[in-house]
Amino acid sequence: MEIISAGPLSTVQDTGRFGYLEYGIGQSGVMDRDAFQKANALVGNRDNEAVIETTLLGSAFRFDKDTLIACMGADMQGRSETDGRIVERGRAFPVRAGETVRFGMAKCGVRGYIAVAGGIDVPVVMGSRSTDCKCRIGGYEGRKLKDGDVLSVFDADLSEKARKRLLKKSFSPLQYGADIVLRVIPGPQIGYFTERGIQTFLETAYEVTSESDRMGIRLRGPVIEGKGGMDIVSDGITFGSIQVTSSGLPIILAADHQTTGGYAQIAVVAGRDLPYLAQARPGDRIHFQKAAIEDVQRERKNRWYRW
């Protein structure tokens, strides 16, 4: 497939890179695991096939053979340039050799996922196909996609029977609203904050700023009161860690976060809620809701997906 238009930030991603944190190499991977997994399932891919993650604005792709694609996550208003058919989220979409599909500005959400039957064929680097721009590895030559790049796609079973079965499948996309509730589990440095600080954090809404990217989502709102400084001896952090900087404002770390951080973590977002965070737009309001780890883990056991 050829990248006709890459948009501001399109990268190849899979679940992520595990086992290299101790070298300072992060996990990366998709921001929205829910959309990723559903997109793959719609085209009959295994769980961890690489997909394209696009960001907010338009992108376009030309396919060089008949295949199935699926879009999940942000509603990027995809449309075939050949015959004008609209790409509906939550269903596989058949494309013909030579057909171009163009995506526009996201109507809701931020990150769109495009899975192609078979999966994107880029080399596995350190156990993953995920692009890590900072470490210059994975994806297409370790960088974001550019106009004119050509990606290989693995062969898939697209027999009449398989297509019929896949075209019947559907998922309803998650609802991305302007008010987002994220369940949080108290973090390892919750003791750095005063009662009042914790109350502020849990009871007021924080606004997503435009200074948000795959490394972290920066929030604006009332200052969270600490007992003293927010600096700690650098510690391990994870996707979903909520660090409070010396300014008293929270940053939620995202997929491309640095491996270690020196600010106190007040809480950590439940893994199940990260897809909502991944789709948060500047101006959206985040409401944090305290949750117990046992409850979050009990619930996850009952889901059909494995993350």
Add this chain to the structure above:
Amino acid sequence: MEETDREEKVHIAPVGDEALLVEFGERIDETINRRVHLLKKRLDKTGIRGIRETLPTYRSLLIFYDPALLSYRRLCRKLAGLLKVEETQTVGGRQTAGKAQTVGSRQVAGKAQTVGGGQATEENQAVGGILAVPCCYGGRYGPDLVDMEKALQITADEIVRLHYGVDYKVYMLGFLPGFPYLGGLDERIRMPRLAVPRTKIPARSVGIGDSQTGVYPVDSPGGWRLIGKTPLDFYCPQKEPPVLCRAGTYIRFVPVDEKAYEAIRKDVESGVYRPEYIS
């Protein structure tokens, strides 16, 4: 100090529902760091199903796990068991740690012998000595040496001598791929970070940031004072492992002039350079 360490309790806390933190202390301390790596080794050996990976830092071990296979509670129980084993071996472990501490804090001359000689630590035995890191100090590679001379009232030569005169322990890698957090910088050459960070520090620059020193593996913005540059690549994605040193390794900077720097760089680029370990 040993006594306080003995009192230090291990603290386990969830970091969301997919990771858990085992915290051995809140300070940068050789004994604490040693316990972190001991637990990591033990976990690697035990191979608990559901653990995705572990990240050792100065003072803690962050354990990533798959909550579909392993619950927080169950992992806590397993860790309690492993930590109990550690307790019983603490006496031996602490002695080694005590020695290592002496090694770390040894001041001026003769130190190299101390490390290389009799008491090579567990980690050093594993990698076979102290990693030699050639460094071309000052000039265009160390643009901040001039300012440091003024601020610290020490000659540039002396700053350089104090910098390469210590063997540094790599406490952890983080921040950037292959970026080593080194402990043991001489107090006399501590230097606060730049008030306005540089937007681009060239890869392989050697810098000082407050009480820490390190090497930038890739081009990066940063606020550390640059005193030199090494011809060695601390991060090379084509290699396995992709990093030059790991946590636990000791490294020694070896001063080289620009000509030697260029020669080594050429060897590194053509792939014939082999890292040198001082025993």
